[in-house]
Amino acid sequence: MREWEWTSLLPILYFNKEVSNVRKNNALWGLIFLTPQLLGLIIFAIIPLISALVLSFMEWDGFGERSFVGLENFIYQFSSSDFWKATYNTILYTVLTVPIGLMISLLLAIALNKIKGKEIYRLFYFMPVVTSSVSIGVIWMWILNGDLGILNQALAMIGIVGPDWLTNTNLVMISIAMLSIWWQLGYNMVIFLAGLQGISKTYYEAAEIDGASKFQQFRNITLPMLSPTTFFVAIMAIIGSFQVFDQAFVMTNGGPGKASYTMVYHIYDNAFVDFRFGESSAAAMILFVVILIFTLVQFKLQKRWVHYEE
Template sequence: MKKNNTVWGYIFLAPQLVGLLAFALIPLGFAFVLSFMKWDGFGEKTFVGLSNFIGQFSNPVFWKALGNTAYYTVLYIPIGITISLVLAIALNKIKGKELYRIFFFMPVITSSVSVGVIWMWILNGDFGILNQALSYIGIAGPQWLTDTKWVMISIAMLSIWWQLGYNMVIFLAGLQGISNSYYEAAEIDGATGFQKFMHITLPLLSPTTFFVTIMSIISSFQVFDQAFVMTNGGPAKSSYTIVYHVYENAFINFRMGESSAAAMILFVIILIFTLIQFRVSKRWVHYEE
């Protein structure tokens, strides 16, 4: 019986393992090898050593893409996490939270292209809904998608709205895992609502916050769809992200080796930030005992 259970376990795991191997590990290994090659996607591959990496670090376009991505990350993560947490706390105790959860989660399951096209109309500087609404209160809205100062802010706004439901649902799950006995004991001691939030909710929610932060960092460094659909990397490469740089090198310029080198650099950057977060998390993440 035990042997049969083991066999069936491997059978059920097989599709996931095959998918992981075929669509993640093998392509990752191929990209790593390709990062040391010169290849246009069709002819012979030529080994060039570290030339592709040196070329990326000496390429101002790569640094422009990296800077734009970092700027987007700084905009997206703190604002997105804060709004998600506030919404989760607001919905945690009200009636019908399941219905609100569905409404807020709907954008998450909407395709990125659809979301991008809709927000192109919303953020249109001449006849967009947002600028029309601002005009009613006497504010002249900017050219959101064609002004170099506002384009990354616009993409960050879209992303915050798009992923708000996902982070909110994660926070809601974390909030519902906190025992009411902590709050009851705090009320007996005369704690205010703010004190309960600071000394009970935030510390016990720190593992959830840590998870949301890690996932947000990974997704923010991989931003591509929004810039591709809405701005095509413009204007003047102001929304040109690192993944857009990888895409352009590979499928427009057919420099597969340089594209793979940029992808490997991005992989290392994400890995470093993730490891730093795990190291720092020991100071602020508190697990319920």
């Protein structure tokens, strides 16, 4: 690797003059190639982010004057029970969906990896992924209906009285997490399958010869070799789950009460229902910082537990 890089520098050292010409053009062309992406990012991500930061220190109802209020919006959020309810629900959702969802999709990928006709199974498991969150929400809303829902009807057939999946305050977030795992399972599974196919068979052959059990093979070959994939899937799943909104919005309106009220729901409600844009932006900034910290910590930890094949 290093050798290749070094030799690739040779022509540059040798054709010094041409290179300086190339360099001049580079700056102009680089700018041309980068401009659309940079503009898009600045206009639709950076400016909104800075505005949200500024707005989080302001009082604004969306129409009148904006006035500076210092840290008041943050103090409001930290002393608001709705904010903590939303935080709790969002963390609960993340804790439920990410580890369980990842585990099931990994086991499924391992099971499918060696099976004949895995393309057909893959088709089945991936289908919910291409169905929109709103469709999924509407379908499950009816399936999980306490009295009329087919799930409880089916449970009644085998003598189980099904719970009120969506109207029980203790259960509603778990129900939403459950169907979200179902929704995203195929996506994670396909990525895991790709990762599994990237592991050379020779490792398993060698382990087999050495008499390693299936579990030992999983523990010592599959898991470490798959760690970059797991890392990628986990990061995306965590960032996604911090932003859960659609399902709760469509199925339960955040209810019953505030039982399925999430962070993004709180941001949305503050702004577009209560017209407290300052408070809403403060909550948005808190969410941003949490996701930022999470991503940075994960990137830091990545070096420690992710194993890259060289």
